Amino acid sequence: MAFVVKVALNASCASWRRHNNLLSTSSGLKIGEPVGNRLKYSIPSKRKVLVxxxxxxxxxxxxxxxxxxxxxxxxxxxxxxxxxxxxxxxxxxxxxxxxxxxxxxxxxxxxxxxxxxxxxxxxxxxxxxxxxxxxxxxxxxxxxxxxxxxxxxxxxxxxxxxxxxxxxxxxxxxxxxxxxxxxxxxxxxxxxxxxxxxxKQVVAFLAAMEIMAEQFPGAFSGYNLQVMESHQARKLDISGTAKAVISCFQKLGVSFELEQVQLIRDPKLQVEMVGVPEEHLSGHAFHMYHLTSPDGTVSFEFQHNVCGRxxxxxxxxxxxxxxxxxxxxxxxxxxxxxxxxxxxxxxx
Structure with a gap:
């Protein structure tokens, strides 16, 4: 699992990311470096299943x-x-x-x-x-x-x-x-x-988000939020985790509706754009929350990626x-x- 918090100081870069829609499936852009390149996984041997x-x-x-x-x-x-x-x-x-x-x-x-x-x-x-x-x-x-x-x-x-x-x-x-x-x-x-x-670690992250929302309401007022979440293809709805994090951002002053969440369920996009290791396509949870200031000079990213169960x-x-x-x-x-x-x- 990876947690990433980034603060962009380059105004032109932040503006470019905002106007070119970082999370657009049509952009062909990857979301950061593929997690498979940043984390080393130990893949268990395939199991025999007969019941x-x-x-x-x-x-x-x-x-x-x-x-x-x-x-x-x-x-x-x-x-x-x-x-x-x-x-x-x-x-x-x-x-x-x-x-x-x-x-x-x-x-x-x-x-x-x-x-x-x-x-x-x-x-x-x-x-x-x-x-x-x-x-x-x-x-x-x-x-x-x-x-x-x-x-x-x-x-x-x-x-x-x-x-x-x-x-x-x-x-x-x-x-x-x-x-x-x-x-x-x-x-x-x-x-x-x-x-x-x-x-446990994801819950700890959620708890931290809730504390921030309670203690600093409106801290991100006016910021633009983009949300991407990738899960195995059979999961069609928005995850409860994403809903909870979005609720915190709303308390922090961000205007965002659940219908705006970008659900990535296509295995090809999950590998090429999101960076999900192929061996975990059937079981993963990758979430990315990207905030941009009204003038495009500041951006924040909160990311948590889980492979396996x-x-x-x-x-x-x-x-x-x-x-x-x-x-x-x-x-x-x-x-x-x-x-x-x-x-x-x-x-x-």
């Missing part, structure tokens, strides 16, 4: 064994384990010493599948028997934490079920009716970590450990987000 997953440790064996010894026994139910994000979380969870149960939820099309994860088998259950499966698992494992990386359409129904059974959960799935989601959890008094962004998986594991601690201590507060996890300061 099976090969384990690729996220941590070194020394660190993983230390963490595992501290967290052995915390049971988790991974809902959405047939997806790439669910698999990444399982890898990170096992490396951290957590104990995935042999059951999980999926869509109707996945019901009955048996996933083999490095010798651990997980049976996927469809919507029809979710409640009985969850109730039984929670009865057998009273310290259970559910992790949800399903689909936006299932967010509210799944949360309602978790609250009905009374099981604590980490909601990493985006979308759904978020206002209803928070109300459902608040009414039930179930412990939960709810966050559309699980990447390990940053979100590791953040999810921290959220699980955090939530387990809150449940154990019977904390008064019940609903948390990733900023709460960051503030705790106990991340691995």
């Amino acid at each position: 099976a997953m090969a384990n690729t440790p996220v941590q070194s064996s020394e660190v993983a064994s230390t963490v595992a010894s501290e967290n052995v026994g915390i049971p988790i139910m991974m809902n959405g384990c047939t997806g790439k994000m669910g698999r990444a979380v399982l890898e990170a969870a096992i490396s951290a010493g957590l104990n995935p149960l042999p059951v999980g939820f999926g869509g109707p099309e996945d019901s009955g599948k048996i996933l083999d994860f490095n010798g651990r088998q997980i049976e996927v259950h469809g919507p029809s028997d979710r409640e009985s499966i969850l109730s039984s698992a929670f009865k057998d494992h009273p310290d259970l934490i559910v992790v949800d990386y399903t689909v936006p359409a299932a967010v509210n129904d799944n949360a309602a079920l978790y609250c009905k059974v009374g099981v604590p959960f980490v909601m990493g799935t985006t979308g759904g009716d978020r206002e209803l989601l928070y109300k459902t959890v608040a009414d039930s008094k179930v412990y939960a970590v709810i966050s559309p962004q699980m990447g 390990s940053i979100y998986a590791e953040g999810t594991v921290d959220a699980i450990l955090f939530l387990a601690m809150k449940v154990k201590s019977k904390a008064d507060k019940r609903i948390y987000n990733m900023i709460d996890v960051l503030r705790e300061g106990n991340m691995r």
Whole structure:
């Protein structure tokens, strides 16, 4: 992941960038130097997939064994384990010493599948028997934490079920009716970590943006904002992260509407213009925010680039450990987000 803040002192350069539309897909311009040239990635070997997953440790064996010894026994139910994000979380969870149960939820099309994860088998259950499966698992494992990386359409129904059974959960799935989601959890008094962004460092950046917006409202009044975000082709909507950052810029005095965000979903443009490494076209999140002063003499760029899913998986594991601690201590507060996890300061 890369964070870049640039201040342009050359007036003619800033003006040129503004008038030539830095983010125009038709300009043929690359956004800075391709990230692949600036960062060295260690690309994992290709996995065999048959409804099976090969384990690729996220941590070194020394660190993983230390963490595992501290967290052995915390049971988790991974809902959405047939997806790439669910698999990444399982890898990170096992490396951290957590104990995935042999059951999980999926869509109707996945019901009955048996996933083999490095010798651990997980049976996927469809919507029809979710409640009985969850109730039984929670009865057998009273310290259970559910992790949800399903689909936006299932967010509210799944949360309602978790609250009905009374099981604590980490909601990493985006979308759904978020206002209803928070109300459902608040009414039930179930412990939960709810966050559309699980990447710890990205969350820290968002927190810094929010602090700046709160303490210096109007600081960028009159500035022109351009926003580009690139994600894998199947993600059609604007990311929650971009929406949050744009909201901060609006508080800072910038006039900008979400319809102005430039979504890059064409793989060819992602490689040639944005600089996404080809091996990460199926899983990446590149965001760039470019501010220019009214007279074109000053510009700022805020950029964060993520390749792969390990940053979100590791953040999810921290959220699980955090939530387990809150449940154990019977904390008064019940609903948390990733900023709460960051503030705790106990991340691995």
